[in-house]
Amino acid sequence: MSINKQNVRNFCIVAHIDHGKSTLADRLMEKTGQVSERDMEEQLLDSMDLEKERGITIKLTPVRMFYKAKNGEEYIFNLIDTPGHVDFTYEVSRSLKACEGAILIVDATQGVQAQTLANAYLAIDNDLEIMPVINKMDLASARPDEVAEEVEEILGVEAKTAPRISAKTGLNVEDVLEQIIEKIPAPKGDEKAPLKALIFDSYYDNFKGVICFVRIMDGEVKIGTRIKTFMSDKQFDVTEVGVFSPKMQPKDSLVAGEVGYIAASIKSIEDTAVGDTITDALNPAKEALPGYKKALPMVFSGVFPLDGSKYNDLKDALLKLKLNDAALSIEPDNSAALGFGFRCGFLGLLHMDVIQERIEREFDLEIITTAPSVSYKVYKTDGTELVIENPTHLPPVTEIDYMEEPIIKASILTPPEFVGPIMELCQYKRGIYKDLVYLDKSRVELKYILPLNEIIYDFFDSLKSRTKGYASFDYEVTGYQRSDLVKMDMLLNGDICDALSIIVHKDKAYERGRQIAEKLKEVIPRQMFEIPIQAAVGGKIIARETVKAFRKDVLAKCYGGDVTRKKKLLEKQKEGKKKMRSIGTVEIPSEAFISILKTDNDR
Amino acid sequence: MAGLYIHVPFCKQKCTYCDFASFPKEIGKVESYFACLYREIEGRSKQYKDTVIDTVYIGGGTPSVVESKFIMGALRQVRKCFKVKDDAEITIELNPGTVDEGKIKDYKSVGINRFSIGLQTGFDDQLKRLNRIHTAKDFLLCTNLLKGENISADILIGLHDQTAAQVEKTIDLAIAGGVSHLSVYALTPEVGTPIYTDYLNGELLSEDETADIYEHVVKYLKGKGFNRYEVSNFALDGAYSRHNMNYWKRGEYIGVGVSASSFMENRRFTNTFKIDEYINAVIYNKSPEISSDMIEGDDAKFEFIMLALRTADGLDTAEYNKIFNEDFDNEYSESLRKKAQFLERNGDKIKIKDQYLYVQNDIILEFMK
The missing domain is CATH 1.10.10 (Arc Repressor Mutant, subunit A)
Known part of the structure; x- marks a missing residue:
C-alpha cells in the first residue's frame, strides 16, 4: 500500500517535567477522534502504573492519528512520545531521529526550564523543526508574552505565533493541529531504495517475540521480508507489521516515512538495540543510519533478596525486566553480608529507582539494595586497566597506580538569588565552575563540571532544598577524570561489612565516614552487647560511633494469662529479626544499606 | 495437681497504669458475679474431675474490695468441688486501703495463708499520681493486721522521676512491714491507659534508667536476704510463690471468673473480659471462654x-x-x-x-x- 508522504507528519512532544506533555498528547488524540472522550483514560500514553504515579514517561508509545484539516485534506499524524528524564537522553535522541519536528511545550507560568532547554537543544541537534506551544493558559499566573519572548531569546526559536493553549481545558488545541501541518515538514525518503528502519524502542511480547518500534526512513517492509540489523548478524523473517492507534493494528506493509512496528519472532531484545538500523537481508542498505550508541549503565547498585531463598525469584524478575530494557545490566554478585544477589547497572538514579520499585511491585519481592556507585577506571601498577563497578572488587591500594572517575557536565537553571547557595553546593560536591549565563532577568544558567559520584548521593535533594524547589537540573556524562579516590570500609563490631563499602574522594572520606557511622548508629537497633561502628580507610580508623547494649528486653510480668501474649510478642520480634542481616555477631536491618545514602550533607 | 486462679474484677478506682479486667462502676453486680463464679467452679471441677488443687490465688482487680463473705464463699465452693491439698498455698491480693481486722480474720478462717499487698511505692505523691487509693501509712496499718503471716508486696519501678533511693526506701518500708516476698515490676505503659500518655510524652523513666534501678534493686535486696528467683520476683529462703512457680514450670492451672486463663490437658483457654458476657454465659450454661488453643x-x-x-x-x-x-x-x-x-x-x-x-x-x- 502506498501512502501520500505529503500528508504525513511525524513529530514528538518535548517539555520540562510537568509542563503538560502527556495532557497535550491526550488532548490531540481526543480531538482527532483516536480515543473517545468517554473511554479516555487519563494520560493514555503513560500506561505503566509507575509512570502514572510519578508523572513521567519511561517507555515510549507512538500513536497514529488521522486529522481532517481545515484545508479539507486528511493527514496522518504520528506522535512519538519521549521519556522526559535525563537518564534517558539517548532514548530521547533516537525518538527524535524518527521525527521531522518537535512540539516544544513551555509552561506559561514557569517559562523555560532546564529540561526545556536540554530537550530543545537535543531536537535542534537532530535537525528537527521546533514548534513552540505555550501551555497552561488557564492559570491566572500565566504570562504568555514574557514566556514567548523567553523562548525566542533563549532558544532562538520564533514564538510569536506559538499557540497559547490549555491542554487541560482544551483551549486552542485545534491551533496546534493546524500548525503541525503548517510548520512541521512532511517526511522524505525513497520507497524504492533498500530498507532502512530506525529502531527507536522495542519491547518483548510473550507471543510475538520482540516488537520493534520503527521509523521507516527508506524502502518498504512487509510480512515475509527477511530482515537483519547492522549491529547483529542474525536474520529474521517478519511475521507482522503495523501501526499504533494507539493499540497495535496490523497492516500489510510499512513504507518510507511511516512510523509503526515490526515483529519477527525475535527472541532477545539485545538483537534490536535502540538506535540500530533494520534493513532487508536480501537487499541491504549500504550503511546504517548514523548515531547508534550502545546504552551504557552509569550507576550501579547491589540488589539482593531480603529472603535469601528467593534468589531464583529475583533472578527471574530481573531477567524479565531485562527483556524490555536493554540498558539494564545484570551480573551475579555475592556479598558476605547479604548473600547471593546481583550487581545491576542503570542509566541513572531514576532508572535505578524505577527498576527497584518494579521488582517489589510487579514481582512482589522484597529486596535489599546497596548504596549506588559509579564505574571507576583503575590503572594498576602492572600496567593493566580495570573497570570497577563494585567497591569490594577494588584491588589492594599497593596495586593501584591511579584511578579515574566519571564526570558530568551539569546545567542548572535558577532564579539569580539562589546562585550563591548553588555554587556553594557545587563547590562542596567537588564541582568545577565553568560558566554563568543570564538567560533573562529572572533566570541564570550555571554550568559546572562535577564528578558523577557526588551527584548520585543527595545532590537533587540538596539542590531542591537550597533553592526552595526553583532550580532545575540537567546533566550529561562527558568522560573520565583522574581523581584521588579511596575505598572506605565500615566495620561493625570489628567485622568489615562488604555491602557498606564505598569509594570516596580522599578529602571527603573523613566526613562521609563520620556521617555514615552516625547514620548506622541511628538505624542499628541496640543488641545484647555494645557495637562499635567504625569507618576505615586502608586499615586506619577514621570515625567511630557506638551502639550501646540494650538494658531491658523482657516482659515484666508473665503469669497464667500472659503466656499467649508473650509468645505472640516474641513471634513478632522473630519476624522482625528475619528482616535483619547478620554481619558477624551484629544484626542490622535491611534499610541500613540504603540509609547511608541519606546522610544530610547540609548539616 | 493444678493451681486455681480466681478473678475478682472489682476495685474502688482504676490506677493510671491498670489494663486488667477491673470495673469500679460495676460493683453493683458483685452478688450475681459471685453466684456465677461458684457455678463456674463447680462446672470446671466436673470438666476436670479428680484434679487436686495445690495452690489457690485470688487476684483482681482488688479482691479485698468486696465483702469478705464472697471470698469465703468462693473458697468454700472450691473445697466442696475440688480436692484441695492440706498444705495448699492460698493467696489473696489486698489493697491497703480496703482491709480491716474483720476481713483478715475471715480470710484466715477459710484457710488463706498468703497475703499479697499492692504497695507500688512508699511515696504518697507518687501513689496519688498513680490514682492509688491508699497512702504509705495505710500499708503499715495493713501489715500490722497481718503480723506473723506470709506477706508479699508489689513494687513498681520506672515511675515519673523515680530514683533508686526512693525505690530503696519503698523496699525498706515493705521489709519493715514484715514481707518475706517482693515482686518488683517495671512499669509497662499499655495502650489505652492514662499513663500511656505520660509515656508518649517522655515523662516516665527511660528503659535504661529503669534498668539501672532494677539492677540496683537486685543488689539491694540480695543484701537484705531476698534472692531473685524469677525476673521480677524476690523472696527470703523458701518464701517463693508456689502458685506462680507452677506457671513457670508449665504446670496445669484452672482460672475462673472474668478474663481468667487456664492451661489444662494441653489446652490454653481464656474467659471473656466483660462481666455481663460472663454472667450471661454462665447463667445460660454456655462457655464463658473466648479463646481456646491446643498447644502441641x-x-x-x-x-x-x-x-x-x-x-x-x-x-x-x-x-x-x-x-x-x-x-x-x-x-x-x-x-x-x-x-x-x-x-x-x-x-x-x-x-x-x-x-x-x-x-x-x-x-x-x-x-x-
Missing part, C-alpha cells in the same frame, strides 16, 4: 523453654527430655552454641546468667523454631 509440638516446647528461662533456677534438661521425649542438648545445639556466652550450665540445668536475665527476649528467641 514445637509450640509446647517453646513455652516450656520460655517460661523456665525466666527463673533463676533455669531449665531442667532432664525434665525437658522426659516430657518431650527428646534430647535437649542435641535438639538445640545450634541455639546453645550461639547464645553460649549468655547461658550458664550446671549439671542438667541451663539458666540465663544473672546479668542477662533482664535482656532475655533475644536469648529466648534463639530457641523459637
Whole structure:
C-alpha cells in the first residue's frame, strides 16, 4: 500500500517535567477522534502504573492519528512520545531521529526550564523543526508574552505565533493541529531504495517475540521480508507489521516515512538495540543510519533478596525486566553480608529507582539494595586497566597506580538569588565552575563540571532544598577524570561489612565516614552487647560511633494469662529479626544499606 | 495437681497504669458475679474431675474490695468441688486501703495463708499520681493486721522521676512491714491507659534508667536476704510463690471468673473480659471462654523453654527430655552454641546468667523454631 508522504507528519512532544506533555498528547488524540472522550483514560500514553504515579514517561508509545484539516485534506499524524528524564537522553535522541519536528511545550507560568532547554537543544541537534506551544493558559499566573519572548531569546526559536493553549481545558488545541501541518515538514525518503528502519524502542511480547518500534526512513517492509540489523548478524523473517492507534493494528506493509512496528519472532531484545538500523537481508542498505550508541549503565547498585531463598525469584524478575530494557545490566554478585544477589547497572538514579520499585511491585519481592556507585577506571601498577563497578572488587591500594572517575557536565537553571547557595553546593560536591549565563532577568544558567559520584548521593535533594524547589537540573556524562579516590570500609563490631563499602574522594572520606557511622548508629537497633561502628580507610580508623547494649528486653510480668501474649510478642520480634542481616555477631536491618545514602550533607 | 486462679474484677478506682479486667462502676453486680463464679467452679471441677488443687490465688482487680463473705464463699465452693491439698498455698491480693481486722480474720478462717499487698511505692505523691487509693501509712496499718503471716508486696519501678533511693526506701518500708516476698515490676505503659500518655510524652523513666534501678534493686535486696528467683520476683529462703512457680514450670492451672486463663490437658483457654458476657454465659450454661488453643509440638516446647528461662533456677534438661521425649542438648545445639556466652550450665540445668536475665527476649528467641 502506498501512502501520500505529503500528508504525513511525524513529530514528538518535548517539555520540562510537568509542563503538560502527556495532557497535550491526550488532548490531540481526543480531538482527532483516536480515543473517545468517554473511554479516555487519563494520560493514555503513560500506561505503566509507575509512570502514572510519578508523572513521567519511561517507555515510549507512538500513536497514529488521522486529522481532517481545515484545508479539507486528511493527514496522518504520528506522535512519538519521549521519556522526559535525563537518564534517558539517548532514548530521547533516537525518538527524535524518527521525527521531522518537535512540539516544544513551555509552561506559561514557569517559562523555560532546564529540561526545556536540554530537550530543545537535543531536537535542534537532530535537525528537527521546533514548534513552540505555550501551555497552561488557564492559570491566572500565566504570562504568555514574557514566556514567548523567553523562548525566542533563549532558544532562538520564533514564538510569536506559538499557540497559547490549555491542554487541560482544551483551549486552542485545534491551533496546534493546524500548525503541525503548517510548520512541521512532511517526511522524505525513497520507497524504492533498500530498507532502512530506525529502531527507536522495542519491547518483548510473550507471543510475538520482540516488537520493534520503527521509523521507516527508506524502502518498504512487509510480512515475509527477511530482515537483519547492522549491529547483529542474525536474520529474521517478519511475521507482522503495523501501526499504533494507539493499540497495535496490523497492516500489510510499512513504507518510507511511516512510523509503526515490526515483529519477527525475535527472541532477545539485545538483537534490536535502540538506535540500530533494520534493513532487508536480501537487499541491504549500504550503511546504517548514523548515531547508534550502545546504552551504557552509569550507576550501579547491589540488589539482593531480603529472603535469601528467593534468589531464583529475583533472578527471574530481573531477567524479565531485562527483556524490555536493554540498558539494564545484570551480573551475579555475592556479598558476605547479604548473600547471593546481583550487581545491576542503570542509566541513572531514576532508572535505578524505577527498576527497584518494579521488582517489589510487579514481582512482589522484597529486596535489599546497596548504596549506588559509579564505574571507576583503575590503572594498576602492572600496567593493566580495570573497570570497577563494585567497591569490594577494588584491588589492594599497593596495586593501584591511579584511578579515574566519571564526570558530568551539569546545567542548572535558577532564579539569580539562589546562585550563591548553588555554587556553594557545587563547590562542596567537588564541582568545577565553568560558566554563568543570564538567560533573562529572572533566570541564570550555571554550568559546572562535577564528578558523577557526588551527584548520585543527595545532590537533587540538596539542590531542591537550597533553592526552595526553583532550580532545575540537567546533566550529561562527558568522560573520565583522574581523581584521588579511596575505598572506605565500615566495620561493625570489628567485622568489615562488604555491602557498606564505598569509594570516596580522599578529602571527603573523613566526613562521609563520620556521617555514615552516625547514620548506622541511628538505624542499628541496640543488641545484647555494645557495637562499635567504625569507618576505615586502608586499615586506619577514621570515625567511630557506638551502639550501646540494650538494658531491658523482657516482659515484666508473665503469669497464667500472659503466656499467649508473650509468645505472640516474641513471634513478632522473630519476624522482625528475619528482616535483619547478620554481619558477624551484629544484626542490622535491611534499610541500613540504603540509609547511608541519606546522610544530610547540609548539616 | 493444678493451681486455681480466681478473678475478682472489682476495685474502688482504676490506677493510671491498670489494663486488667477491673470495673469500679460495676460493683453493683458483685452478688450475681459471685453466684456465677461458684457455678463456674463447680462446672470446671466436673470438666476436670479428680484434679487436686495445690495452690489457690485470688487476684483482681482488688479482691479485698468486696465483702469478705464472697471470698469465703468462693473458697468454700472450691473445697466442696475440688480436692484441695492440706498444705495448699492460698493467696489473696489486698489493697491497703480496703482491709480491716474483720476481713483478715475471715480470710484466715477459710484457710488463706498468703497475703499479697499492692504497695507500688512508699511515696504518697507518687501513689496519688498513680490514682492509688491508699497512702504509705495505710500499708503499715495493713501489715500490722497481718503480723506473723506470709506477706508479699508489689513494687513498681520506672515511675515519673523515680530514683533508686526512693525505690530503696519503698523496699525498706515493705521489709519493715514484715514481707518475706517482693515482686518488683517495671512499669509497662499499655495502650489505652492514662499513663500511656505520660509515656508518649517522655515523662516516665527511660528503659535504661529503669534498668539501672532494677539492677540496683537486685543488689539491694540480695543484701537484705531476698534472692531473685524469677525476673521480677524476690523472696527470703523458701518464701517463693508456689502458685506462680507452677506457671513457670508449665504446670496445669484452672482460672475462673472474668478474663481468667487456664492451661489444662494441653489446652490454653481464656474467659471473656466483660462481666455481663460472663454472667450471661454462665447463667445460660454456655462457655464463658473466648479463646481456646491446643498447644502441641514445637509450640509446647517453646513455652516450656520460655517460661523456665525466666527463673533463676533455669531449665531442667532432664525434665525437658522426659516430657518431650527428646534430647535437649542435641535438639538445640545450634541455639546453645550461639547464645553460649549468655547461658550458664550446671549439671542438667541451663539458666540465663544473672546479668542477662533482664535482656532475655533475644536469648529466648534463639530457641523459637
